[in-house]
Amino acid sequence: MPEQLLSGWGRAVWSRATVSRPTSPEMVTSDVRAARAPTIARGLGRSYGDQAACAGGHVLDMTALTDVARPDQRGRITTGAGVSIEALLRRIVPAGWFVPVTPGTRQVTVGGAVAADIHGKNHHVDGTFCSHLDDLTLVLGDGAVVRCSPTADPELFWATAGGLGLTGVIVEATLRLVPIETSRLLVDTLRLDDLDELLAAMIEVDRTAPYSVAWVDLMARRVGRSILTTARFARRHELAGSDARVPLQYEPGPALPTPRRLPDGLLTSATVRAFNEAWFRISPRRREGEVQSIGRYFHPLDGVRDWNRVYGSGGLVQWQMVVPDGAEAVLSRCVEALTASATPCFLAVLKRFGPANPGPLSFPLEGWTLAVDMPARHPGLAAELDELDRLVADCGGRVYLAKDARLDPALVPVMYPRLPEWQAVRRRVDPHQRFASDLSRRLHL
Numbered sequence: 001m002p003e004q005l006l007s008g009w010g011r012a013v014w015s016r017a018t019v020s021r022p023t024s025p026e027m028v029t030s031d032v033r034a035a036r037a038p039t040i041a042r043g044l045g046r047s048y049g050d051q052a053a054c055a056g057g058h059v060l061d062m063t064a065l066t067d068v069a070r071p072d073q074r075g076r077i078t079t080g081a082g083v084s085i086e087a088l089l090r091r092i093v094p095a096g097w098f099v100p101v102t103p104g105t106r107q108v109t110v111g112g113a114v115a116a117d118i119h120g121k122n123h124h125v126d127g128t129f130c131s132h133l134d135d136l137t138l139v140l141g142d143g144a145v146v147r148c149s150p151t152a153d154p155e156l157f158w159a160t161a162g163g164l165g166l167t168g169v170i171v172e173a174t175l176r177l178v179p180i181e182t183s184r185l186l187v188d189t190l191r192l193d194d195l196d197e198l199l200a201a202m203i204e205v206d207r208t209a210p211y212s213v214a215w216v217d218l219m220a221r222r223v224g225r226s227i228l229t230t231a232r233f234a235r236r237h238e239l240a241g242s243d244a245r246v247p248l249q250y251e252p253g254p255a256l257p258t259p260r261r262l263p264d265g266l267l268t269s270a271t272v273r274a275f276n277e278a279w280f281r282i283s284p285r286r287r288e289g290e291v292q293s294i295g296r297y298f299h300p301l302d303g304v305r306d307w308n309r310v311y312g313s314g315g316l317v318q319w320q321m322v323v324p325d326g327a328e329a330v331l332s333r334c335v336e337a338l339t340a341s342a343t344p345c346f347l348a349v350l351k352r353f354g355p356a357n358p359g360p361l362s363f364p365l366e367g368w369t370l371a372v373d374m375p376a377r378h379p380g381l382a383a384e385l386d387e388l389d390r391l392v393a394d395c396g397g398r399v400y401l402a403k404d405a406r407l408d409p410a411l412v413p414v415m416y417p418r419l420p421e422w423q424a425v426r427r428r429v430d431p432h433q434r435f436a437s438d439l440s441r442r443l444h445l
Helices: 025-034 085-095 110-115 154-160 195-205 241-245 269-282 294-298 307-311 328-341 381-394 409-415 419-429 438-442
Strands: 003-007 014-020 039-042 058-061 076-080 133-139 145-148 169-176 184-192 211-216 226-233 286-293 316-324 348-353 367-375
Touching (some): 110 169, 154 419, 184 195, 184 294, 195 211, 195 226, 195 328, 316 381
Parallel strands (some): 039 058
Antiparallel strands (some): 076 169, 133 145, 133 169, 211 226
């Protein structure tokens, strides 16, 4: 098997491993049994850090497991773990269905969505991806194939939800889709001048908007100025013109290319501050009912291919945390600290979370989640994030392990107090720890 140098989407940490590309569940079983080194599964490589890498070990490229059944009348669909959200949308949207949860990119596999227990702009209403699964099929460390669900071996099911691929190789999942009349969304936009206004507005829209997200300008003098967008799928009678003629059309279109050679240092405080100022000014103070496509509202960054390369050779870090309701003061301190640091940041996103699911390593808690992209080599960034991690941990919050590349391992059991439960399940199904990743070794999972 060939060796490859692998990185996550952040391109800040790299390691080398042997890579195989099984084309069937049977080949996954064969590869797991034949492996003589720690093994981890990998999808499209959209985890930011070292979650899907295994230095000196074996990586299973799962992107060839792309079988997809047709949705049944209730919207249940079974897919291979290598099916991407994009491929799934191309199949189901014209038939009047949508995925119950989508992250900010459609370039994520179903297996990756389970391993990270992804969330979207609707967690306050619909929870995480794994909350909408009927069952999973896994290949365990000894090559055994098992099926688990919230009712059949729920401990294994929920340990796998957000379990970062460390309980077994996910080869198949059965998902409950949601019906839609059209592929268009009606989007409301509200421009806000500070963080207090934003938090109040987001609590208010929790009651009515199935989807909501806010962009926060961390380069502005006024802390927390932001743009809040909320959305719902349009009904057929609410569309006009070409939208009404093809109400279930799904064509995300080609992505614009990123130049192959980009100099380091493009993202400076000055350039990002100017971009953010322009973005804020061109957004309407208030706009209601704008018709947008699925791609424009849910996956805007997919419109630029390899946009992560804009951060230069040092790559980027995405820091995503959640703090519980009642810890708004900690959220404010984090936003204030990031704003004061002048770290170049044009991607800072705030969302609301609803109740947590039973997964011991699932990230969401009921409260507020902030995700921030920053140049990995920015001076002082590591120390700054270490301090913010401690603030988050002290109030009962946590950092998203599926995005992490630098967390202090001592904070993991503080942020994830049910870690021992997850470790007990892992010992049961993988007693010899056949499955490991750079992340699991770095964080002593």
